[in-house]
Ligand code: SF4
């Protein structure tokens with residue numbers, strides 16, 4: 001007998017490893033990146049690269065200073081955060097903005113709270129909110145699709161000719177967006193954050209993640225259904241075409257990106273299936289409330305961050321009970 | 329519709345290597361090492377002495393304790409010694425070492441049971457099973473007569489476990505194919521004793537031909553219904569089987585009998601039948617020999633007390649020196665650090681691997697992905713329980729039902745971060761139980 005290896009059971013292990021999961025998420029985001037490039041030009045790619053690289057850098061730096069190990073695994077998760085952050089930005093932001101966001105996301109939100117798997121709130125969304133609050137002028141300027149901005153312009157000057165309001169601004173005001181059909185919303189031919197515009201591509205990526213069993217159906221379904229139903233039941237203004245209104249709500253802003261990539265983030269969501277349903281539901285309700293009554297047109301980021309704090313209480317609340325007698 | 333339970337995992341079954349290999353009878357080795365501990369319960373004392381001649385089927389170890397099961401001489405020959413010898417569990421236990429004379433002379437006590445099948449009462453069958461030393465052959469080796477007796481007057485369902493959900497193992501599958509009449513005969517006896525008219529056999533859907541085999545041998549006509557179960561680990565766990573076959577939940581800290589179910593493994597049934605028909609006690613069993621270091625994987629009938637090294641040798645030898653040797657399946661089996669231990673009553677498989685298959689990285693960080701919670705058949709949240717165990721918060725751990733962990737290992741199998749979850753669960757369970765014992769004493 002060789003030098004025996006005495007492990008306790010189980011003596012076999014499954015295939016999926018953290019790195020592969022993260023790789024799958026990156027793959028699933030790819031269509032959204034392509035759509036972003038199509039509508040807003042190659043600058044999208046530049047923003048993504050800057051954001052991803054700075055997230056990986058800051059993550060490693062933070063881990064180093066906190067005396068934690070870092071390696072490919074943590075890198076992969078930082079890359080996902082980086083990509084998500086870039087996808088939340090308008091295309092016209094200066095190139096240093098994602099770097100700021102990455103520093104906040106990785107150093108403060110992630111590493112200060114204990115690193116991979118320990119952060120309370122979603123780093124990408126937290127960074128987005130941080131940037132929205134700190135640089136409101138930069139984060140609120142959206143350009144029209146196909147009005148390409150030079151890819152490497154450090155701090156582009158945006159003329160009135162290229163900027164426009166997002167559909168959300170209209171929705172917030174109680175009216176349907178001018179000149180943007182539902183189909184355009186669905187495909188992504190509208191103003192918005194670079195990775196959020198194309199509901200179609202995000203849906204594709206989300207279905208891929210579901211198929212690969214990276215995410216479970218509970219969170220996205222509960223979230224999307226809640227947003228849709230609340231839009232249907234309580235449309236703003238006097239919109240008799242409620243079904244159409246609800247669809248606009250669904251395809252606008254960060255709803256689709258959040259549904260499949262933000263609220264399904266492992267670390268900041270509950271683990272029980274009922275907890276996940278409630279989590280998605282809560283995100284949906286808060287999104288609706290903030291959109292309708294808040295001063296920001298977009299409510300998704302705040303909604304998700306608030307719910308992030310509730311993920312442990314939700315797990316507690318939905319802790320699986322012991323099987324009861326004869327329950328069937 | 330295939331029955332199933334909630335949670336569980338789908339490891340590669342790896343059964344192709346042996347599922348079509350007919351069971352081969354392995355001739356008894358020149359020397360047998362029969363440990364006097366092959367069941368859950370009280371230890372046995374030797375009933376024979378050094379130098380004494382023993383006959384096949386003779387009792388060589390017994391105990392008066394109710395929770396015990398005697399062991400018998402697997403061959404005829406001379407007792408070379410009764411001494412402490414290495415047990416598969418790693419400790420040294422009293423062992424009867426028998427020099428085989430090769431004659432297989434049967435002890436006069438081995439006689440067919442005179443009671444007609446239709447007159448068999450539960451105490452009679454329980455006594456027959458006790459004397460034959462029959463224990464749960466599926467894995468736990470719980471004395472089967474105790475289980476049967478405890479079911480008296482309470483059993484509403486007789487469930488037979490032919491799930492065989494552990495990867496690699498095919499000995500039950502082969503048994504159902506090759507000796508359906510023995511399996512059915514045993515089930516009939518148990519059914520009769522329990523006063524039930526029907527029995528359900530649970531078989532995983534990857535063993536369709538086992539269902540055909542049992543049905544062809546007349547299962548339906550005997551009131552024995554084969555039910556297909558989803559191929560999923562741990563389908564053969566008692567609670568999971570009860571759930572899949574009857575839809576009943578066995579509550580935490582309760583036994584299947586508390587919901588009116590009694591579960592026996594198919595091989596246990598076959599040995600009940602053998603003991604009834606020939607009177608021969610449990611002295612041999614089916615063992616699957618497999619793994620990537622084995623030249624000729626297969627299924628073998630092995631006398632209890634045969635050394636593992638001997639089994640490996642006579643069934644074709646090993647292609648490489650193995651790094652991991654397992655007794656039982658890869659999910660719940662026992663690792664061996666020495667192959668000079670004997671096959672015992674619950675040895676369902678011997679697996680030889682060139683290399684250790686599962687490794688756990690030291691720096692695994694929980695991502696909170698919830699996959700472990702999704703697969704846990706006991707509906708625990710292993711990721712949080714690990715936290716309680718790490719912070720030594722036994723109270724919290726117990727409150728959150730750590731003791732209901734069946735140690736199936738599904739969580740550790742699944743965890744993408746490679747956290748040895750079930751290992752933490754075991755530690756936690758040990759600590760809670762120790763704490764309890766201390767409180768009881770103090
Ligand atoms: S916690 Fe226990 S019962 Fe649950 S999957 Fe892990 S080992 Fe199995």
Ligand code: SF4
Nearest residue numbers: 694695697698700743
């Ligand atoms: S499967 Fe592993 S990484 Fe995922 S929650 Fe459980 S312990 Fe954490």
